[in-house]
Amino acid sequence: MDKQIPLDEVIAGLQDKYPEQLAVVEGSLQPAVRVKTEVFLKVMQDLKNEYGLDFLADLTAVDLGDEGFRGITHVMSWRPYRMLRVEVDTPRNQPRIPSLVDLWPAADVQEREAYDMFGIVYDGHPKLTRILLSDNFEGYPLRKDFQVASKR
Amino acid sequence: MSLAEDKFLRTEELTLNLGPQHPSTHGVYRAILTLDGEYVKGMENVIGYLHRGMEKLAEARTYTQFIPYPDRLDYASGMLNELGYVQAVEKLMGVEVPERAEYIRIIMAELQRMASHMVMLGSYALDLGGYTPWMYFFRDREKILDLFEMVSGGRMTLNYMRIGGVADDLPPEFLPRLKQFMAEMPASFEEYDNIVTGNEIFIARTKGVGVFKADQALAYGVTGPNLRAAGVDYDLRKAAPYGIYDRFEFDIPVFENGDCFDRFVIRIEEMKQSLRIIEQAIAALPDGPVKAKVPRVIKPPQGEVYHQIEGSKGCLGYYVVSDGSNKPYRLHIHGPSFINVGALPEMCMDLVLQDVIATIASIDFILGEVDR
Amino acid sequence: MENLFVNISGALRGWFAGIGLPPMAVEAVMALVYLVAILAFVLLNVVYLVYLERKISAYMQQRLGPNRVGPRGLFQTLLDVLKLFGKEDIIPNAADRWVFRLAAILVMVPAIMAFAVVPFGQGMIAVDLNIGIFYFVAVSSTATIAFLMAGWGSNNKWALLGGMRTVAQMVSYELPMVLSLLGVVMLAGSLNMSDIMAAQKTVWFVVLQPVAFLIYLVASTAELNRQPFDLPEGEQELTAGPFTEYSGMRYALFFLAEYTNMIAVSAIAATLFLGGPQGPWLPSWLWFVIKVYVMILIYMWFRWTFPRIRIDHLMAFNWKFLVPLSLANVLITGIGLEIYKWYQVIRW
Numbered sequence: 001m002d003k004q005i006p007l008d009e010v011i012a013g014l015q016d017k018y019p020e021q022l023a024v025v026e027g028s029l030q031p032a033v034r035v036k037t038e039v040f041l042k043v044m045q046d047l048k049n050e051y052g053l054d055f056l057a058d059l060t061a062v063d064l065g066d067e068g069f070r071g072i073t074h075v076m077s078w079r080p081y082r083m084l085r086v087e088v089d090t091p092r093n094q095p096r097i098p099s100l101v102d103l104w105p106a107a108d109v110q111e112r113e114a115y116d117m118f119g120i121v122y123d124g125h126p127k128l129t130r131i132l133l134s135d136n137f138e139g140y141p142l143r144k145d146f147q148v149a150s151k152r
Numbered sequence: 153m154s155l156a157e158d159k160f161l162r163t164e165e166l167t168l169n170l171g172p173q174h175p176s177t178h179g180v181y182r183a184i185l186t187l188d189g190e191y192v193k194g195m196e197n198v199i200g201y202l203h204r205g206m207e208k209l210a211e212a213r214t215y216t217q218f219i220p221y222p223d224r225l226d227y228a229s230g231m232l233n234e235l236g237y238v239q240a241v242e243k244l245m246g247v248e249v250p251e252r253a254e255y256i257r258i259i260m261a262e263l264q265r266m267a268s269h270m271v272m273l274g275s276y277a278l279d280l281g282g283y284t285p286w287m288y289f290f291r292d293r294e295k296i297l298d299l300f301e302m303v304s305g306g307r308m309t310l311n312y313m314r315i316g317g318v319a320d321d322l323p324p325e326f327l328p329r330l331k332q333f334m335a336e337m338p339a340s341f342e343e344y345d346n347i348v349t350g351n352e353i354f355i356a357r358t359k360g361v362g363v364f365k366a367d368q369a370l371a372y373g374v375t376g377p378n379l380r381a382a383g384v385d386y387d388l389r390k391a392a393p394y395g396i397y398d399r400f401e402f403d404i405p406v407f408e409n410g411d412c413f414d415r416f417v418i419r420i421e422e423m424k425q426s427l428r429i430i431e432q433a434i435a436a437l438p439d440g441p442v443k444a445k446v447p448r449v450i451k452p453p454q455g456e457v458y459h460q461i462e463g464s465k466g467c468l469g470y471y472v473v474s475d476g477s478n479k480p481y482r483l484h485i486h487g488p489s490f491i492n493v494g495a496l497p498e499m500c501m502d503l504v505l506q507d508v509i510a511t512i513a514s515i516d517f518i519l520g521e522v523d524r
Numbered sequence: 525m526e527n528l529f530v531n532i533s534g535a536l537r538g539w540f541a542g543i544g545l546p547p548m549a550v551e552a553v554m555a556l557v558y559l560v561a562i563l564a565f566v567l568l569n570v571v572y573l574v575y576l577e578r579k580i581s582a583y584m585q586q587r588l589g590p591n592r593v594g595p596r597g598l599f600q601t602l603l604d605v606l607k608l609f610g611k612e613d614i615i616p617n618a619a620d621r622w623v624f625r626l627a628a629i630l631v632m633v634p635a636i637m638a639f640a641v642v643p644f645g646q647g648m649i650a651v652d653l654n655i656g657i658f659y660f661v662a663v664s665s666t667a668t669i670a671f672l673m674a675g676w677g678s679n680n681k682w683a684l685l686g687g688m689r690t691v692a693q694m695v696s697y698e699l700p701m702v703l704s705l706l707g708v709v710m711l712a713g714s715l716n717m718s719d720i721m722a723a724q725k726t727v728w729f730v731v732l733q734p735v736a737f738l739i740y741l742v743a744s745t746a747e748l749n750r751q752p753f754d755l756p757e758g759e760q761e762l763t764a765g766p767f768t769e770y771s772g773m774r775y776a777l778f779f780l781a782e783y784t785n786m787i788a789v790s791a792i793a794a795t796l797f798l799g800g801p802q803g804p805w806l807p808s809w810l811w812f813v814i815k816v817y818v819m820i821l822i823y824m825w826f827r828w829t830f831p832r833i834r835i836d837h838l839m840a841f842n843w844k845f846l847v848p849l850s851l852a853n854v855l856i857t858g859i860g861l862e863i864y865k866w867y868q869v870i871r872w
Binding site for chain 2: 057072
């Protein structure tokens with residue numbers, strides 16, 4: 001397939017394919033789509049293999065408070081330069097997101113970092129352990145309800 | 153038949169701790185090596201010794217208060233880190249930066265890129281046992297740091313960029329000194345070639361060592377000079393020009409082999425291109441204010457932005473989420489060193505211990521950015 | 525001036541005989557005097573060499589080097605040594621205590637012993653053995669054991685790797701070094717240092733044996749474990765190789781041994797290739813010191829210019845290049861000698 005499809009066509013194509021599970025994020029500065037957990041891996045596969053957005057620029061997460069966590073993934077290509085943000089929401093009590101390690105080995109360390117900071121479990125990650133913090137660290141520091149020691 | 157397969161000569165694998173206190177891990181990086189003889193059969197990264205919780209700290213600082221913090225990420229390229237951060241916030245707010253400030257930013261960014269490459273090249277030579285080249289690179293880096301001291305008062309932790317411009321205009325003695333520095337550099341490049349790049353031992357130790365091909369590098373998310381050394385002409389300054397990079401004429405050096413030698417030489421070539429950019433920037437430097445009119449309290453509108461710039465080590469990304477208050481709701485820093493270190497075990501497989509040292513040095517990571 | 529030290533030695537000998545010591549005792553006491561003289565010469569030079577090395581590296585790297593202690597920093601090493609004396613002597617719990625302790629002493633012994641056959645000037649050899657070179661080669665090769673002991677006794681993986689590398693490297697490079705000396709011995713027709721010196725009255729052996737000199741230069745750099753062959757220590761790889769666990773004075777001993785070896789190797793090179801202690805105008809012992817320092821400066825120049833070689837390149841370079849080359853040199857020297865003989869016969 002042609003790898004140089006403009007981004008709006010990519011998003012339109014994805015919307016056709018996953019009408020129920022995928023929505024365009026309105027009012028965002030940069031193009032973004034929000035997908036359901038069950039199709040997240042499929043969407044990423046399509047983006048990588050069919051639409052040529054084959055470079056994982058960044059992977060992280062945001063704490064939304066009571067609504068849970070949002071996994072943020074930026075994929076891109078650079079000829080022409082396109083970047084798309086893919087958001088995936090996961091509940092707070094049991095945060096689980098499919099792992100992208102099989103698609104991009106680059107996701108390995110970044111998912112470990114997100115696990116380290118937010119406690120999000122990436123299903124299918126070969127070795128999901130703490131990476132920056134020590135193994136016996138309690139809690140997940142980037143969660144909003146985490147109490148910093150001096151403020152406890 | 154390898155030694156290990158020989159029934160009569162029983163050998164054992166040796167687990168070796170490289171670091172956290174080791175002269176060539178550039179800080180507090182630790183790798184657990186599994187050695188068969190001197191061959192690496194397994195490598196596991198242990199990082200986080202320098203973790204300061206930058207992203208958590210950001211949530212308790214105002215946007216302006218956070219400006220000095222990126223200096224402490226990759227402490228060899230403070231200007232670039234700051235630039236990435238302030239541009240991300242400006243993007244979120246839609247601030248127009250004055251022309252003069254844009255040009256000053258370009259000059260600073262390219263000087264910083266050179267300084268950072270000099271640190272890498274010098275310590276690389278040092279890790280291969282060349283003590284003298286190290287001083288040559290640091291001698292030239294010193295001149296850049298002097299220039300930084302003139303404009304910002306700091307040498308490594310600069311705190312010079314501001315949201316909407318830069319902190320201060322250039323002092324009058326800055327440009328003459330910069331021009332003098334640029335006039336001196338060609339002679340230095342020749343010296344680098346003579347003492348390192350042309351050295352038989354150096355070539356023998358780096359050519360074909362630690363090869364990381366383009367497809368591997370892309371899969372592992374490696375960016376910057378390390379990727380370009382493998383043959384991918386990906387440079388954000390050209391692919392998605394931020395600031396005013398689209399106004400300058402420069403080339404992106406690309407090499408093919410992706411080995412330690414290419415990763416060394418490409419940085420020298422990039423420094424030459426940086427000089428070209430600075431030269432054009434000086435020529436076109438306009439007069440005018442160096443700071444846009446921005447509110448005293450920075451309150452970006454609700455929203456989020458991912459901004460990436462071409463740092464000295466690769467794509468440096470800032471993901472800023474604003475909830476409309478004066479503090480970032482979430483700030484994520486995508487450090488290229490972190491990604492490059494993640495690819496290190498793959499690069500080092502089946503190398504001998506000495507080559508591992510060369511490879512670690514060649515991918516140029518700074519622990520401040522790895523651990524954040 | 526020329527016979528200054530010979531006269532002192534003669535006067536001492538006469539004085540010892542004069543106070544009624546039997547000839548055997550006089551010899552024994554004189555041996556002790558020589559030892560003290562050699563130790564004084566070596567240690568003074570070593571202390572100065574450390575300073576020199578730091579200054580030279582500084583000049584090569586456009587720095588100043590030590591310049592705070594004493595005029596131009598001359599007392600820097602002295603104070604460094606004093607500081608090292610005052611340091612705590614740490615022996616790791618897991619170390620093999622006796623091997624660990626012994627290694628630091630043993631590394632110094634062959635380095636000093638080698639000086640017994642070094643001609644410091646005309647008639648200034650402590651023991652003029654008829655197998656002088658052979659003695660030097662034999663003694664200096666035992667230093668390998670001390671390095672292995674240090675590496676093994678430390679019970680540290682880095683040290684062990686360093687110790688193993690040292691042994692592999694020193695044993696390998698011994699071959700081309702000895703073979704390169706063989707060319708000189710063939711020309712001189714003797715293993716005796718004085719004879720070799722005498723054989724260079726007209727022309728230095730560096731002219732007749734340039735290849736042997738170059739091989740010796742390379743192989744001896746490897747024997748000294750100096751850049752570009754400093755793999756055993758390889759600071760950036762093995763932290764300090766066999767010396768990783770050593771501290772204080774024991775570490776200083778290894779350090780001193782390296783410089784002592786450097787003087788010894790340079791002295792042998794000066795004797796065998798550069799005509800030994802002979803030259804016009806100046807006294808012979810001064811000539812000797814000058815030649816030794818020329819050699820030392822070459823070693824320092826190497827060290828501060830080259831990066832470190834890789835271990836497999838090191839081995840390949842030795843076995844595939846240096847050893848065959850030195851064997852060929854011996855062969856060609858032999859053929860040359862035969863032709864020279866025939867030429868002399870024909871001329872008669």
